[in-house]
Amino acid sequence: MALFTENESLLDIELGRILRIPSKFVQGKSDAHPALIKNLAKQMETTGKNILPVMVELVSEDNYKAIENTQILEAAKKANLNFVWCIVINNQMLNQVLVESGKIIRLPILTALEKDIVEVLEYIKTQKYGVSTIKPKEAAKSIVEYRKKNKITSLNFLTKQRCGIGDKTLPKIKDFLVIADL
Structure with missing residues (x-):
């Protein structure tokens, strides 16, 4: 199931845009504690979605790599969600995300x-x-x-x-x- 039409290239994807991507197309593992993942998964089972998006990098067509908020992806998969809300970003945007989230100071x-x-x-x-x-x-x-x-x-x-x-x-x-x- 391609996310792009025949006339679109995967390079045409707009960075910073929120997309609803099939969970199976997003790869990544979290280092979050299993109790946190379990708790998040229960919440997502109740709501049927994630609200905080997973930051992903486009690897190839229908192939994304989770690079931030990976605990949300893992919980969404554990909750058997077919789709996960994501934002496609590049390295420059990742630095901004890390600064905005307070993970780094530059x-x-x-x-x-x-x-x-x-x-x-x-x-x-x-x-x-x-x-x-x-x-x-x-x-x-x-x-x-x-x-x-x-x-x-x-x-x-x-x-x-x-x-x-x-x-x-x-x-x-x-x-x-x-x-x-x-």
Whole structure:
């Protein structure tokens, strides 16, 4: 059962549009706890649908990969729903979804205020393992001082700033502190 007419290409699918896609066409597995999946499935059995859409990537005709809200897909399949509401997105849109859902913070360090950098580093410190050595105030001050005198092209300079960010810590913060503006 193709979702496209003969005159449509799968490349014509509008990104960001909510679609009702047959569950069997969407692949993906959630790492959510089985109790959560079971609870969601019971809710969906009652309503007959999901309300929060699954974010999917188009792989090929009638083939989608769930990339966000995968617990909803798994619960919909467990509830034997024939269709699931989805939004087709690309990588750029996925970043926006992750920011909007609060799963990631992306702060552009070239323009960010020192206090904002401190806040993000404090957040990272409370959320991530292996970053307890970070000194948020010292790191933020180092970033602000460094960018006054140098063009920042990477975060590597932080490993030499005595701010608690070393070679092992740097990869854990690079998705939060970014060079380019959003």
